[in-house]
Amino acid sequence: xxxxxxxxxxxxxxxxxxxxxxxxxxxxxxxxxxxxxxxxxxxxxxxxxxxxxxxxxxxxxxxxxxxxxxxxxxxxxxxxxxxxxxxxxxxxxxxxxxxxxxxxxxxxxxxx
Amino acid sequence: xxxxxxxxxxxxxxxxxxxxxxxxxxxxxxxxxxxxxxxxxxxxxxxxxxxxxxxxxxxxxxxxxxxxxxxxxxxxxxxxxxxxxxxxxxxxxxxxxxxxxxxxxxxxxxxx
Numbered sequence: 001x002x003x004x005x006x007x008x009x010x011x012x013x014x015x016x017x018x019x020x021x022x023x024x025x026x027x028x029x030x031x032x033x034x035x036x037x038x039x040x041x042x043x044x045x046x047x048x049x050x051x052x053x054x055x056x057x058x059x060x061x062x063x064x065x066x067x068x069x070x071x072x073x074x075x076x077x078x079x080x081x082x083x084x085x086x087x088x089x090x091x092x093x094x095x096x097x098x099x100x101x102x103x104x105x106x107x108x109x110x111x112x
Numbered sequence: 113x114x115x116x117x118x119x120x121x122x123x124x125x126x127x128x129x130x131x132x133x134x135x136x137x138x139x140x141x142x143x144x145x146x147x148x149x150x151x152x153x154x155x156x157x158x159x160x161x162x163x164x165x166x167x168x169x170x171x172x173x174x175x176x177x178x179x180x181x182x183x184x185x186x187x188x189x190x191x192x193x194x195x196x197x198x199x200x201x202x203x204x205x206x207x208x209x210x211x212x213x214x215x216x217x218x219x220x221x222x223x224x
Contacts, residue, residue, distance in 0.1 A: 065170045074193040081186040
């Protein structure tokens with residue numbers, strides 16, 4: 001569990017269980033730069049990444065997009081001048097799955 | 113004015129005038145697929161573009177990003193699976209400038 005970024009996303013179906021609150025608290029510790037937010041009743045993981053211009057922000061969006069395609073799991077990527085806000089959640093279960101924590105950890109690795 | 117998409121953005125400074133309401137109504141008619149929204153007290157232009165997957169959505173984000181770099185004016189681009197929400201406004205005047213209408217019209221041209 002400590003090597004979240006080395007794990008791969010698993011297929012997630014509508015009847016997959018959401019993460020229990022106790023497990024959530026443990027997983028959140030592993031990605032300390034992320035916040036858990038609730039939007040439209042859905043728990044999500046969110047982090048803002050800062051850059052010095054628009055071009056660098058868009059390049060990061062593309063790196064996260066490429067990883068998302070590889071994992072078959074897709075975030076919301078808000079690209080603006082100097083920043084990208086990345087939000088992960090699992091649409092099919094309307095909440096957080098371990099996949100989201102894996103992808104959050106993988107996103108951290110792309111920020112250099 | 114009818115060929116908005118042929119115009120180029122002009123440098124916009126903090127003391128540039130915001131568009132008057134009567135002019136706003138005329139300009140909005142020229143980009144009928146866009147909505148004007150008010151967020152945190154700032155008027156913005158917004159349109160959602162639909163796609164059949166994440167990859168095509170991200171490709172559109174890149175096309176809009178390239179145009180934005182050319183114009184020296186940058187939107188917020190929310191990329192998700194199957195859609196991109198594009199939002200234009202002028203940070204320096206905390207509202208809408210003619211540049212935003214020009215860029216909205218140019219964005220429409222990139223959707224094919």
